[in-house]
Amino acid sequence: MNRTNSFVNALKWWPMPGGNNKTTFGSSVAVQKLRESKWFGPEEQRIFCAVVEYGFIVEIRSDQENNGWFGVVVCKSSKDYEHKKALPETIEIFSVKLRGNGLRVFKITLEDVWKRGWYIRINNFADKEKQPHCEKDIRDQITFARKANQSLWNNTQHFAYWCRYGSRQQDIRRRQMSECVKWGSVGMNAGMLLVMNSRQKSWSTSK
Known part of the structure; x- marks a missing residue:
């Protein structure tokens, strides 16, 4: 595995304010390189x-x-x-x-x-x-x-x-709710059609 220090050696470091000896990076390009290929x-x-x-x-x-x-x-x-x-x-x-x-x-x-x-x-x-x-x-x-x-x-x-x-859990729940509403509406409409057809047949028979 490649654990080269070339990126690290190329970085410029300076002390953080407050004298706590903590450091930060001076090159966003170098940071991105470290994030993409460096084994630590x-x-x-x-x-x-x-x-x-x-x-x-x-x-x-x-x-x-x-x-x-x-x-x-x-x-x-x-x-x-x-x-x-x-x-x-x-x-x-x-x-x-x-x-x-x-x-x-x-x-x-x-x-x-x-x-x-x-x-x-x-x-x-x-x-x-x-x-x-x-x-x-x-x-x-x-x-x-x-x-x-x-x-x-x-x-x-x-x-x-x-x-x-x-997929986030809230997105999954929204899709599930949407499907329930969708198929609930379809089921309700189908039920209404069955009732209407039944009434139509009864009316036709009575005549």
């Missing part, structure tokens, strides 16, 4: 935290594994996150794994990812074709997934896609 190791957690955002899809793997898994980033509420500076202890990753007869949701902290020696990269693979949900909708998707009694996903990539781009 445990020694680069500061850089990863500076470029990741709530609801991003991430891919995780180790040097010993050819196949990794996908998850969705959630930043827990904190004073630092409110100022758009996520920290390792405020970042959780949600994904699914096999439990019983289906895939069930689990979460892991970024700190645990680093402790296990895994590498991580941002992989919002469908952003060019699909409009990502807002933070609230992604949060709602994950909340719904954690309460689901049945497996709704084929694998970790499918789960991550569903959280970031998939």
Whole structure:
């Protein structure tokens, strides 16, 4: 796997106000490059935290594994996150794994990812074709997934896609209501036609 530091070395850093030694990036182009192709190791957690955002899809793997898994980033509420500076202890990753007869949701902290020696990269693979949900909708998707009694996903990539781009539950409910109204109206109209036909036949017979 390519974990080159060429993007990192090309960045210009400067201290944040307040003398807290925290840093930020000076190049939006470099940040986008980091988000598109960079594998981050445990020694680069500061850089990863500076470029990741709530609801991003991430891919995780180790040097010993050819196949990794996908998850969705959630930043827990904190004073630092409110100022758009996520920290390792405020970042959780949600994904699914096999439990019983289906895939069930689990979460892991970024700190645990680093402790296990895994590498991580941002992989919002469908952003060019699909409009990502807002933070609230992604949060709602994950909340719904954690309460689901049945497996709704084929694998970790499918789960991550569903959280970031998939049909929102409120949209599904609206479609269901629309279908109920539609078919309810059709049923009502059909019933009225049957009644009218029946009355017409009765009137004809009586004559």
